[in-house]
Amino acid sequence: xxxxxxxxxxxxxxxxxxxxxxxxxxxxxxxxxxxxxxxxxxxxxxxxxxxxxxxxxxxxxxxxxxxxxxxxxxxxxxxxxxxxxxxxxxxxxxxxxxxxxxxxxxxxxxxx
Amino acid sequence: xxxxxxxxxxxxxxxxxxxxxxxxxxxxxxxxxxxxxxxxxxxxxxxxxxxxxxxxxxxxxxxxxxxxxxxxxxxxxxxxxxxxxxxxxxxxxxxxxxxxxxxxxxxxxxxxxxx
Numbered sequence: 041x042x043x044x045x046x047x048x049x050x051x052x053x054x055x056x057x058x059x060x061x062x063x064x065x066x067x068x069x070x071x072x073x074x075x076x077x078x079x080x081x082x083x084x085x086x087x088x089x090x091x092x093x094x095x096x097x098x099x100x101x102x103x104x105x106x107x108x109x110x111x112x113x114x115x116x117x118x119x120x121x122x123x124x125x126x127x128x129x130x131x132x133x134x135x136x137x138x139x140x141x142x143x144x145x146x147x148x149x150x151x152x
Numbered sequence: 153x154x155x156x157x158x159x160x161x162x163x164x165x166x167x168x169x170x171x172x173x174x175x176x177x178x179x180x181x182x183x184x185x186x187x188x189x190x191x192x193x194x195x196x197x198x199x200x201x202x203x204x205x206x207x208x209x210x211x212x213x214x215x216x217x218x219x220x221x222x223x224x225x226x227x228x229x230x231x232x233x234x235x236x237x238x239x240x241x242x243x244x245x246x247x248x249x250x251x252x253x254x255x256x257x258x259x260x261x262x263x264x265x266x267x
Contacts, residue, residue: 083258138183142194
């Protein structure tokens with residue numbers, strides 16, 4: 041079945057460091073890919089998405105490119121801030137039901 | 153717009169008790185779903201609904217019931233709580249049936265502990 045695998049966390053970085061969180065997927069058909077973020081004590085909110093191969097999603101300085109050849113959707117940010125500390129989830133949907141399949145989540149802690 | 157709301161925020165149950173987690177959305181979204189979040193496992197789909205009167209099972213449906221009598225509400229019922237159901241529960245909605253590209257909107261979650 042369809043699945044998403046994320047790099048293990050937690051990831052601890054200093055402010056202004058470069059961030060990469062790896063995400064790979066397995067899917068039949070043509071999935072849409074998402075990154076969701078969960079700040080402490082809150083629900084999930086969409087960070088960015090890409091709906092077809094070679095699309096780049098971007099938001100708040102974060103970027104991810106849909107790579108069909110490597111089945112990947114790695115999240116990057118050039119300079120992280122303390123306020124980026126959160127749990128990041130990679131996810132996909134296929135078909136028309138909109139059912140999300142999530143990776144296990146990666147906790148990011150950014151220190152001043 | 154309140155978005156997606158969930159009640160209660162916290163709940164403690166004893167094994168064997170039943171309860172209903174409430175979820176409501178005011179965005180007129182057709183699609184609603186329930187997920188549970190467990191450490192190291194991400195979120196897993198419990199049940200979902202593509203419209204009023206229509207529900208279906210997700211990845212981990214056992215021990216849970218749902219119904220969708222209105223577009224706005226999608227309650228999740230625990231029939232006989234078990235410690236394995238200790239988790240954080242999220243309700244989500246999105247606007248269209250034909251939109252696997254659509255953004256899902258999540259509620260703030262209900263933290264459930266079963267003793």
